[in-house]
Amino acid sequence: MEAESEGRTGLLFRMEGISKRYGGVRALENADLPVTAGRIHAILGENGAGKSTLIKVMAGVVAPDEGRMLMDGREVRFSSPADANAAGIACIFQELSLIPDLSVADNIAISDPPRRFGLIDRRAQRRIAEEALARAGASDIHPRTLVKDLPLSRRQMVEIAKALARNPRILILDEATSALTATDVTKVFSVLKRLRAEGLALLYISHRMHEIAELADECTVFRNGRKVATYQAGTRTDTEVIEMMIGREYSNVFPPKPARAATAETPPLELKKLGWTGRLRDISLTVGRGEVVGLGGLDGQGQRELLLALFGVLRGCTGEVLVDGKPVSISSPAAARKRGVGMALIPEDRKTEGLMLPMTVRENLSFAVLDRISRAGIIDHAEENRLIDEMVKLLAIKTAGVDIPVGALSGGNQQKVVIAKWLMRQPRIILLNDPTRGIDVGTKQELYQLLRRLADAGASILFYSTDYDELIGCCDRVLVLYDGRVVRTLEGDGITEHALIASALNIDGPTSKGEAA
Amino acid sequence: MKEWRYLIAEQRSTLLAIGIFALMFFIYLVNHPAIEGNGFTATAVSNVSQTAANKAVLLAFVAMAQTLVVITAGIDLSVGMIFILTNCLASWLVVGTPLETAFGVVVVLGVGLLCGALNGLIVIVGRLQPIVATIATGSIYFGLALMLRPYPGGSVNEDLADALTGRLFGFIPSSLVALAVVVLVIWVPFSRSLLGRTAYASGSSEAAAYMSGVPIGKAKFLAYTLAGLLASIGGLFLTFFTYTGEAALASGNAYTLFSIAAVVLGGVSLFGGKGSAIGAIFGALAFRTIGDLLFVFDFDPLWQPLFQGVVLLVAVSLGAFALFRVRNRLEWFQ
Numbered sequence: 001m002e003a004e005s006e007g008r009t010g011l012l013f014r015m016e017g018i019s020k021r022y023g024g025v026r027a028l029e030n031a032d033l034p035v036t037a038g039r040i041h042a043i044l045g046e047n048g049a050g051k052s053t054l055i056k057v058m059a060g061v062v063a064p065d066e067g068r069m070l071m072d073g074r075e076v077r078f079s080s081p082a083d084a085n086a087a088g089i090a091c092i093f094q095e096l097s098l099i100p101d102l103s104v105a106d107n108i109a110i111s112d113p114p115r116r117f118g119l120i121d122r123r124a125q126r127r128i129a130e131e132a133l134a135r136a137g138a139s140d141i142h143p144r145t146l147v148k149d150l151p152l153s154r155r156q157m158v159e160i161a162k163a164l165a166r167n168p169r170i171l172i173l174d175e176a177t178s179a180l181t182a183t184d185v186t187k188v189f190s191v192l193k194r195l196r197a198e199g200l201a202l203l204y205i206s207h208r209m210h211e212i213a214e215l216a217d218e219c220t221v222f223r224n225g226r227k228v229a230t231y232q233a234g235t236r237t238d239t240e241v242i243e244m245m246i247g248r249e250y251s252n253v254f255p256p257k258p259a260r261a262a263t264a265e266t267p268p269l270e271l272k273k274l275g276w277t278g279r280l281r282d283i284s285l286t287v288g289r290g291e292v293v294g295l296g297g298l299d300g301q302g303q304r305e306l307l308l309a310l311f312g313v314l315r316g317c318t319g320e321v322l323v324d325g326k327p328v329s330i331s332s333p334a335a336a337r338k339r340g341v342g343m344a345l346i347p348e349d350r351k352t353e354g355l356m357l358p359m360t361v362r363e364n365l366s367f368a369v370l371d372r373i374s375r376a377g378i379i380d381h382a383e384e385n386r387l388i389d390e391m392v393k394l395l396a397i398k399t400a401g402v403d404i405p406v407g408a409l410s411g412g413n414q415q416k417v418v419i420a421k422w423l424m425r426q427p428r429i430i431l432l433n434d435p436t437r438g439i440d441v442g443t444k445q446e447l448y449q450l451l452r453r454l455a456d457a458g459a460s461i462l463f464y465s466t467d468y469d470e471l472i473g474c475c476d477r478v479l480v481l482y483d484g485r486v487v488r489t490l491e492g493d494g495i496t497e498h499a500l501i502a503s504a505l506n507i508d509g510p511t512s513k514g515e516a517a
Numbered sequence: 518m519k520e521w522r523y524l525i526a527e528q529r530s531t532l533l534a535i536g537i538f539a540l541m542f543f544i545y546l547v548n549h550p551a552i553e554g555n556g557f558t559a560t561a562v563s564n565v566s567q568t569a570a571n572k573a574v575l576l577a578f579v580a581m582a583q584t585l586v587v588i589t590a591g592i593d594l595s596v597g598m599i600f601i602l603t604n605c606l607a608s609w610l611v612v613g614t615p616l617e618t619a620f621g622v623v624v625v626l627g628v629g630l631l632c633g634a635l636n637g638l639i640v641i642v643g644r645l646q647p648i649v650a651t652i653a654t655g656s657i658y659f660g661l662a663l664m665l666r667p668y669p670g671g672s673v674n675e676d677l678a679d680a681l682t683g684r685l686f687g688f689i690p691s692s693l694v695a696l697a698v699v700v701l702v703i704w705v706p707f708s709r710s711l712l713g714r715t716a717y718a719s720g721s722s723e724a725a726a727y728m729s730g731v732p733i734g735k736a737k738f739l740a741y742t743l744a745g746l747l748a749s750i751g752g753l754f755l756t757f758f759t760y761t762g763e764a765a766l767a768s769g770n771a772y773t774l775f776s777i778a779a780v781v782l783g784g785v786s787l788f789g790g791k792g793s794a795i796g797a798i799f800g801a802l803a804f805r806t807i808g809d810l811l812f813v814f815d816f817d818p819l820w821q822p823l824f825q826g827v828v829l830l831v832a833v834s835l836g837a838f839a840l841f842r843v844r845n846r847l848e849w850f851q
Binding site: 061080081084098103107119144353 | 718
């Protein structure tokens, strides 16, 4: 297999000595990268390690300060994404490149739509879109749907179809699976393997170690803008790889779960037969004091809606929500965060629902507590600074200062700001909607520990994640949703990958009723 | 979902604009003295429509111009002034022998194109905010108009003017036919071209459009330039209707503002990326009809601005009714 693919393919693209600085920060330093046809090359590294810059250079988004790129042995220069496209490089960015107000077909064909007499031929375009969607294993998406009407995971599939429609020679996937559901990931993997067999070169960036183990032929690790090593897949252990990435020793990812005793205490949060327009049905659950309850299942089974319903975003909910045993009616996020309820929601899309990107870290953080730190409508700046300093320290937010735009921070640090913003209100009930999407290993680890610390301090946490490892590692209990219902509750040692997948697909397995450890 | 449902969903805002117009125009027709007296005869309807059409196409052209720019998430506050400038220019040039007249028309349209291109260059290359850039250029265009026509006056080739403002085959208002031709020649190719789609894309999400490698700069430039052209077609028709040129500041400003109202009424999103010129045309027609309703109801003309404002507010609110059905409050902000 190894020798065979070596013989059939050759070096397609090469980066030599590429450097890029932003102001005083070295984003990339003297990077070399060989890209071979018919291979999947994984790029690893924490956020801020230089991976994104590397890809942006390849995709023609930023011009390098030094170094050169060779394609088929000839030097190439890209001054725009269009140049890179023309050379056969297609990129699936973490920041989606889809146009929300255009249809799926329009988006797939956007860079070079089929034309007759200079006008776009919609029928031919439709065919191209259908083919590309089928090639990406997403023929369930209708080409006429507007992109903005699709959920995130479907949009990502459209993004993949769009890249494939250009028939690229090199396909770059930057965290392309972070928004996908487990079933979609499986589909995408088989597509990627087929493309590899067809002779494409694939660059694969992911924070999910088991994905890399399954896909990659070779791996390159970056740290602080420099290449650490390139090695054949399977020649290093996970721990070795992670230590290369973070540059220090790597201990247990997940903090230990404390023993929980059955208690008669009134749970801070209780739902009774919550329903909403057929998307949520008869959901009853409790979240105890100090408990981390996970929401599992395939993506789109009502987990997000459940969190939004609790936070007062959805209209027309039926059933009852009890806080501290008392029924409450939460009609808006403003009501949900009030003192009596004390709820916080860490949203799925930090860029639109969590942060105001052009505003500073300080402004973003103090939004949540303006009412508490102002007297007679005037903000008490000393108090504001004190609270913000405390949060920046508590969460170890890496920022050049609190007065720079939050959009300038790395993804992981942005997410920390979102969480910090809500922690400033000292919430008692914390809802998290897939909070570690596209975040590096180091930050993830910090977040897991933070969650457990918050729970130990008495918070009740309801945690939705598309990453099964997280649910297994973080949660005291996991409720698996299917078609808007809770189909299974897993507890303690009963939370296993097998049990999660089996119940997510609603396959009847042996009922593992693991007792709380 | 069935195919036809997608079609309806895609055209929803345009259909709504057509509906609003049809309703307004029906109310207008049945209350019009010429029809109340004679009943629904072909001649009476045709007479009334011709007068109404001639007034409304002016705004329709300017609204189309505005649409192109608004689609790119910009705004053009100079359309009304290009409209006035080309009116003044036409009152000098669109006269004489057929050849001279044809030359005049070409020059007038060329000047409109240039004005639009200048707006485009300033916004794209100069990276100025469209709103400020076009306030400035609008003022320049009006200044030029004043130099051309310090006092109202001039003339126009009356044969051409009468042909384009009269009726075709005795009952179709020719100005509407001209409008339809402009739609076919400018809007349809634009909306179905790569650059037109790029204009939508950059209005919807400029960063995503850039990442997709589409020619954003060219598309925006084309949108502003065609907007200038469309405004000058409006200016030309203004000359055909009035037979004179006049550098009227109030009129220029009114057309600019009304074009924005018409565009919104026609379902074009001011945030960009959504809507069509067809919708905007019906928005313009509806807006004009709203103004004329007063006339048929015999109200004091002093009431017109107030009345027009109220009806406009109601009409624009129709588009917002869908929000009451929203079950997920986050959709309010999309």
